[in-house]
Amino acid sequence: MDRNNVLEVKDLHVSFHTYNGEVQAVRGVSFEEKKGETVAVVGESGCGKSVTSQSIMRLIPQPPGVFKHGEILFEGNDLTKLPEKQMEGIRGKDIAMIFQDPMTSLNPTMTIGKQIMEGLVKHRKLGRAEAKEKALEMLRLVGIPSPGSRIDQYPHQFSGGMRQRAMIAIALACAPKLLIADEPTTALDVTIQAQILDLMNDLKEKMDTSIILITHDLGVVAETADRVVVMYAGKVVETGTVEEIFNRPRHPYTWGLMGSMPRMDLSRDTELTPILGAPPNLLSPPKGCPFASRCPHAMKVCKEQMPETTDASGTQRVACWLEHPMAPSVEIPHDLVGGASK
Amino acid sequence: MGRYVLQRMMYMLITLWVIITLTFFLMHSMPGSPLQHEDKIPVELKEQILKQYGLDQPLPVQYVKFLGNLFQGDLGTSFKYDGRSVTELILQGFPASLQLGLQATAVGVLFGLLLGCIAALRRGSWVDNTANIFSILGYSVPNFVLATLLAYFVGVKLGWLPVGLWHGPEYSILPSISLAVLVIATMARYIRTEMLEVLGQDYMKTAKAKGLSARTAITKHALRNALIPAVTVLGPLVINLITGSLVVERIFAIPGMGWMFVDSIQIQDYTVIMGVTIFYSALIIVTMFLVDVLYGIIDPRIRIGGVKE
Numbered sequence: 311m312d313r314n315n316v317l318e319v320k321d322l323h324v325s326f327h328t329y330n331g332e333v334q335a336v337r338g339v340s341f342e343e344k345k346g347e348t349v350a351v352v353g354e355s356g357c358g359k360s361v362t363s364q365s366i367m368r369l370i371p372q373p374p375g376v377f378k379h380g381e382i383l384f385e386g387n388d389l390t391k392l393p394e395k396q397m398e399g400i401r402g403k404d405i406a407m408i409f410q411d412p413m414t415s416l417n418p419t420m421t422i423g424k425q426i427m428e429g430l431v432k433h434r435k436l437g438r439a440e441a442k443e444k445a446l447e448m449l450r451l452v453g454i455p456s457p458g459s460r461i462d463q464y465p466h467q468f469s470g471g472m473r474q475r476a477m478i479a480i481a482l483a484c485a486p487k488l489l490i491a492d493e494p495t496t497a498l499d500v501t502i503q504a505q506i507l508d509l510m511n512d513l514k515e516k517m518d519t520s521i522i523l524i525t526h527d528l529g530v531v532a533e534t535a536d537r538v539v540v541m542y543a544g545k546v547v548e549t550g551t552v553e554e555i556f557n558r559p560r561h562p563y564t565w566g567l568m569g570s571m572p573r574m575d576l577s578r579d580t581e582l583t584p585i586l587g588a589p590p591n592l593l594s595p596p597k598g599c600p601f602a603s604r605c606p607h608a609m610k611v612c613k614e615q616m617p618e619t620t621d622a623s624g625t626q627r628v629a630c631w632l633e634h635p636m637a638p639s640v641e642i643p644h645d646l647v648g649g650a651s652k
Numbered sequence: 653m654g655r656y657v658l659q660r661m662m663y664m665l666i667t668l669w670v671i672i673t674l675t676f677f678l679m680h681s682m683p684g685s686p687l688q689h690e691d692k693i694p695v696e697l698k699e700q701i702l703k704q705y706g707l708d709q710p711l712p713v714q715y716v717k718f719l720g721n722l723f724q725g726d727l728g729t730s731f732k733y734d735g736r737s738v739t740e741l742i743l744q745g746f747p748a749s750l751q752l753g754l755q756a757t758a759v760g761v762l763f764g765l766l767l768g769c770i771a772a773l774r775r776g777s778w779v780d781n782t783a784n785i786f787s788i789l790g791y792s793v794p795n796f797v798l799a800t801l802l803a804y805f806v807g808v809k810l811g812w813l814p815v816g817l818w819h820g821p822e823y824s825i826l827p828s829i830s831l832a833v834l835v836i837a838t839m840a841r842y843i844r845t846e847m848l849e850v851l852g853q854d855y856m857k858t859a860k861a862k863g864l865s866a867r868t869a870i871t872k873h874a875l876r877n878a879l880i881p882a883v884t885v886l887g888p889l890v891i892n893l894i895t896g897s898l899v900v901e902r903i904f905a906i907p908g909m910g911w912m913f914v915d916s917i918q919i920q921d922y923t924v925i926m927g928v929t930i931f932y933s934a935l936i937i938v939t940m941f942l943v944d945v946l947y948g949i950i951d952p953r954i955r956i957g958g959v960k961e
């Protein structure tokens with residue numbers, strides 16, 4: 311494992327056994343996260359972003375979920391194989407997670423303070439008084455006004471934005487090395503979204519945490535991420551630095567994504583063009599490239615064989631037959647070029 | 653909070669008053685009168701007795717008098733047990749009934765909780781299936797059938813426990829079980845459903861993501877949330893117990909309130925009927941109130957009289 315990496319995911323396969331058969335939710339995902347980096351994971355709904363991130367924390371319910379293959383390396387340990395007891399020692403302490411919906415991800419019958427203190431008591435072995443002191447400090451840190459009275463309140467007494475702040479306080483209480491945020495702003499309204507993102511970025515600097523950020527918002531990606539992982543139908547189709555993905559995207563799916571998703575950084579009259587068709591059924595995924603049926607540039611080989619992942623630069627990797635030396639050259643749709651210069 | 657409790661007390665008193673009034677007039681509209689079976693008493697004497705109890709006066713006057721006495725804590729004297737006050741009779745029968753009720757509730761809630769939790773956590777296993785079958789049975793077999801069966805098999809055939817009467821702790825076992833089974837069954841079903849629901853909630857994921865063990869996550873986060881809906885059925889269940897004990901006490905010949913109540917209706921012992929009705933009603937109303945308070949303790953969202961901030 312590279313010393314500069316906090317996390318390496320290697321060829322991860324995760325399936326769910328359902329009544330209808332095996333849902334192959336994640337089918338060979340690889341990426342790494344460098345220390346201090348923010349990696350954004352993007353892709354359409356159902357492409358396996360949440361399953362991948364919950365696999366890292368091993369929060370996938372097993373059964374029905376199973377790790378079929380692959381490794382998740384964190385500090386030299388393969389998290390897919392670690393005994394549950396050791397995994398408990400990592401969750402919340404070294405790796406923490408923020409979920410999408412702050413309305414449902416806090417326990418309605420426990421005070422905010424207690425919910426923050428739990429992790430501290432477990433991992434930092436703090437006494438009640440110390441833990442409460444630390445919880446107060448966390449509430450102050452995430453910008454909750456009058457934390458002294460807020461600490462004894464219940465989630466229903468908090469607004470949505472404040473609940474997500476509280477979630478962040480819970481997640482960061484033990485100063486984790488890695489923070490996974492699964493669409494942390496999707497359920498919030500726009501003005502609050504920006505505040506929460508700013509807060510996360512701010513705390514990331516302060517606490518020297520690496521972040522995996524799952525999002526649907528390319529504007530957020532452009533603003534906060536260092537690198538981008540583009541997922542499609544349980545696979546990583548392209549990765550690269552933000553500059554590469556925004557300025558020189560190479561996979562037709564990435565082009566489609568860029569053209570179809572709202573972006574805060576582009577002018578309003580840029581027209582959004584949806585990607586036609588739907589992702590393949592993961593009960594019986596196609597043997598070729600999963601995007602072939604929707605790809606305007608699909609060739610015969612695309613439908614028959616999955617392309618290898620090839621290096622386009624030192625940092626950019628693409629899984630597409632167009633990268634093959636014998637493939638015809640295809641122009642990037644011109645309205646995407648340079649659209650995202652930061 | 654203080655205002656809320658006061659308001660509730662007012663409602664409770666009004667409810668009680670309505671029940672008293674309804675019972676009073678219904679009781680007097682029953683055919684017959686307290687002395688109809690006493691053929692040997694001369695007519696003049698009958699009239700004198702009726703006069704002594706104030707039964708010769710018009711109904712509204714009796715009603716007002718009754719309420720007046722009630723306010724002073726006087727429930728009157730029994731027609732049957734000459735000279736004994738109704739309060740005295742109630743106090744004599746109540747301890748047995750109370751013990752029975754408390755035992756049945758405690759056993760029912762405890763085992764129901766356990767069974768429901770285990771069933772949910774071992775969903776689909778033989779424990780779960782057995783618990784389900786037990787729940788359906790416990791839910792559908794009336795307590796008097798169960799009481800009779802228990803009395804016959806465990807009491808008469810096996811001779812392990814006394815079939816009736818009330819002379820010590822062992823006498824309370826069979827009647828308590830007869831009453832508790834419904835509570836166990838209902839609680840188990842509710843807790844199982846709720847527990848499964850709660851285990852799938854996002855905050856359970858949050859709890860696990862903090863590094864809590866499965867056990868801590870369940871005891872600290874799941875249990876309390878799963879209890880909330882179960883508390884709502886606790887009220888009706890306890891009331892069911894109270895009324896159910898009327899019959900079960902009869903089957904096991906327990907000298908409790910249930911026995912007295914049924915008896916008093918059959919012989920139209922007006923004062924005892926009224927006294928016991930008021931007592932039971934008050935008990936039920938207070939139980940409902942306590943359940944509401946409990947509900948507020950468990951679920952912070954409905955504290956402060958249901959007002960969200």
Ligand SMILES: Nc1ncnc2c1ncn2[C@@H]1O[C@H](COP(=O)(O)OP(=O)(O)OP(=O)(O)O)[C@@H](O)[C@H]1O
Pocket residue numbers: 326328333334335353354355356357358359360361362371374592
């Ligand atoms: N418990 C489960 N049982 C069966 N299938 C599941 C389960 N959890 C996830 N899946 C399947 O795995 C696939 C990937 O789901 P995932 O939640 O990772 O998508 P996502 O990329 O996070 O989508 P979104 O953007 O909507 O959050 C989906 O097809 C989903 O149906």
Ligand SMILES: [Mg+2]
Pocket residue numbers: 359360361492
């Ligand atoms: Mg998701």
